[in-house]
Amino acid sequence: MSRPRTPSSPRRLTAAATAAITATITAATAISVAGTIGVGTASAGPCSEMFGNFGSLLEQQTGAGMATGSSGSSGSLGSLGSSGDSGSLGSVSTSLGSSDRSGSLVQQLETGSLGNGLSGSLDPLIGSVYGMPPWITGEEGTVPVLRGPTRFLQLVTGPTSPNDTISRYGVAGTDLGVMWDNGDAVDPEILMAFGDTMGDCSVPGDQWRSNVLFRSETPGDALAGGIRVASAAQDQDGMAKSIIPRVGQPGEVTIIPTAGISVNGVQYLRYMSVAHWGQPGSWTTNYSGMAYSTDNGENWTEVPEMARRITSAGEPGAGAPPVDSAWNSAQMSSFLKVEEGPGVGFLYEYLTPSGRQGAAIVARVPLAGSPDSEDLEGAPLLEGVLDPSGYTYWDGSTWVDDIGDAEAVLPAPASEMSVMWNAHLGKYTAMYSQGFDSIVLRTADTPWGLWENATTLIDYSILPGVYGGFIHPWSQGGDLYYLVTTWNAYNVFLVRTDLDAVFPNQGVRRSQAATESQTEVVRQVPVSELVNGVVPTE
Numbered sequence: 001m002s003r004p005r006t007p008s009s010p011r012r013l014t015a016a017a018t019a020a021i022t023a024t025i026t027a028a029t030a031i032s033v034a035g036t037i038g039v040g041t042a043s044a045g046p047c048s049e050m051f052g053n054f055g056s057l058l059e060q061q062t063g064a065g066m067a068t069g070s071s072g073s074s075g076s077l078g079s080l081g082s083s084g085d086s087g088s089l090g091s092v093s094t095s096l097g098s099s100d101r102s103g104s105l106v107q108q109l110e111t112g113s114l115g116n117g118l119s120g121s122l123d124p125l126i127g128s129v130y131g132m133p134p135w136i137t138g139e140e141g142t143v144p145v146l147r148g149p150t151r152f153l154q155l156v157t158g159p160t161s162p163n164d165t166i167s168r169y170g171v172a173g174t175d176l177g178v179m180w181d182n183g184d185a186v187d188p189e190i191l192m193a194f195g196d197t198m199g200d201c202s203v204p205g206d207q208w209r210s211n212v213l214f215r216s217e218t219p220g221d222a223l224a225g226g227i228r229v230a231s232a233a234q235d236q237d238g239m240a241k242s243i244i245p246r247v248g249q250p251g252e253v254t255i256i257p258t259a260g261i262s263v264n265g266v267q268y269l270r271y272m273s274v275a276h277w278g279q280p281g282s283w284t285t286n287y288s289g290m291a292y293s294t295d296n297g298e299n300w301t302e303v304p305e306m307a308r309r310i311t312s313a314g315e316p317g318a319g320a321p322p323v324d325s326a327w328n329s330a331q332m333s334s335f336l337k338v339e340e341g342p343g344v345g346f347l348y349e350y351l352t353p354s355g356r357q358g359a360a361i362v363a364r365v366p367l368a369g370s371p372d373s374e375d376l377e378g379a380p381l382l383e384g385v386l387d388p389s390g391y392t393y394w395d396g397s398t399w400v401d402d403i404g405d406a407e408a409v410l411p412a413p414a415s416e417m418s419v420m421w422n423a424h425l426g427k428y429t430a431m432y433s434q435g436f437d438s439i440v441l442r443t444a445d446t447p448w449g450l451w452e453n454a455t456t457l458i459d460y461s462i463l464p465g466v467y468g469g470f471i472h473p474w475s476q477g478g479d480l481y482y483l484v485t486t487w488n489a490y491n492v493f494l495v496r497t498d499l500d501a502v503f504p505n506q507g508v509r510r511s512q513a514a515t516e517s518q519t520e521v522v523r524q525v526p527v528s529e530l531v532n533g534v535v536p537t538e
Helices: 015-021 033-037 046-052 054-062 092-096 104-111 165-169 220-225 325-329 512-518
Strands: 142-147 150-155 176-181 190-194 212-216 229-232 254-263 266-277 283-293 332-341 344-352 361-366 392-394 415-422 427-433 438-444 455-459 466-471 479-486 491-498 520-526
Touching: 142 150, 165 212, 165 229, 176 254, 176 415, 176 466, 176 479, 190 254, 220 479, 220 491, 254 344, 266 332, 332 415, 332 427, 344 415, 427 466, 438 466, 455 466, 455 491
Parallel strands: 254 332, 415 466
Antiparallel strands: 142 520, 150 491, 176 190, 190 212, 212 229, 254 266, 266 283, 332 344, 344 361, 361 392, 415 427, 427 438, 438 455, 466 479, 479 491
């Protein structure tokens, strides 16, 4: 989701270019999606989508003009549009070079020398965060071994993951992992919605998808052993499908899930229509949409009336309300369901603007009257959580009808948020990306706060390029389990934090400085060295 990309029309790389830069996500892992599940049906190939848009980022950071195909050498990136070897990515033989990575452009990207007079690195983190991450230059990503109250436990998606997401579902790289309980007392599962997803770049056809969904049955008391994916929402070819497909509308580059919840046996998903990927941590949207599923997340129906539109692009469908700038502060979401009895309670929705720079406000809507599966067999019943007029907003002292009167409950910067009750702490917890301070946690006695000061769980300064932070709903003990993504590996990891170490003395928090000093990176381990996706200890 945080990919620093620019919008582009769906384009294909030449076979030579594909072979040159995208042999694998990890060189040590054989990807055999084509022979196992066939060719996907997405409208844009993962290599062209992911690689072609790095131009904007590097242009913004270096002034090298790579978005237009100029990096100081003729034809370096070409036009990204022609079908010959000398246009789609410039001259493959002279710019990108062969798969052994001897080409001039790849070397320049890695060393930071683009002939633009900057002399030095494009960024201290080039090759792993803002520039060319390992998985795009034909290398594998890495995972950190941490020392302290927080540690990475397992690779959930991608190469070496025990979930075998490549051969089972055509998922070699993805991010986020928004989680929620499906609400089924007979067959309880955790549903996990992921963002932009890559398949096997080396096979003919397109395996890029805007979003996918997995299901897990792993009990909360077994999370120390990792998350096991039981199934996925799938196409007929066996690949995990886009549950909310991008349909190629002008001004829309992708659709990203931001929140999910179950109410009366119906699954609800909030998502954002992305208009433009900008600088790292910045992006713009067209609208926030909502969809529902009555079959445990397999198929989804969008509800145009629930769209929060801020541009006229990315049309959400007939019946959508008009564009309204008041929705600028409500483009990304996190759901919290608080039930006080059967059908009594509220759905709280934490709202942030596009990108990672904004503050969070909170809305709520009564659960009473929300439709069940039978109510949704025909036209959607716009009641309960599907009633756009039923939402009210916290203004600092009471609930009001006008979003313009809402006051921030969590200060900027806050984004990619996950809010849940935690039984061990006896408090509500809010986890989110705090700009470039990375993954933080706050606690409160009520859903609207006041929220305690942020405690950093994973500091961006020791682990650049980490983002997300989505709490596992069944994680209620002293160990807090959650998912994060690293840009380095572009896959999702299960992480555990010892809450008693972070919040000792029955919830009296340590100083932020003391907490941050406790967690450090011991070393980086190549993804290919993980056995069953398990991240080693020291």
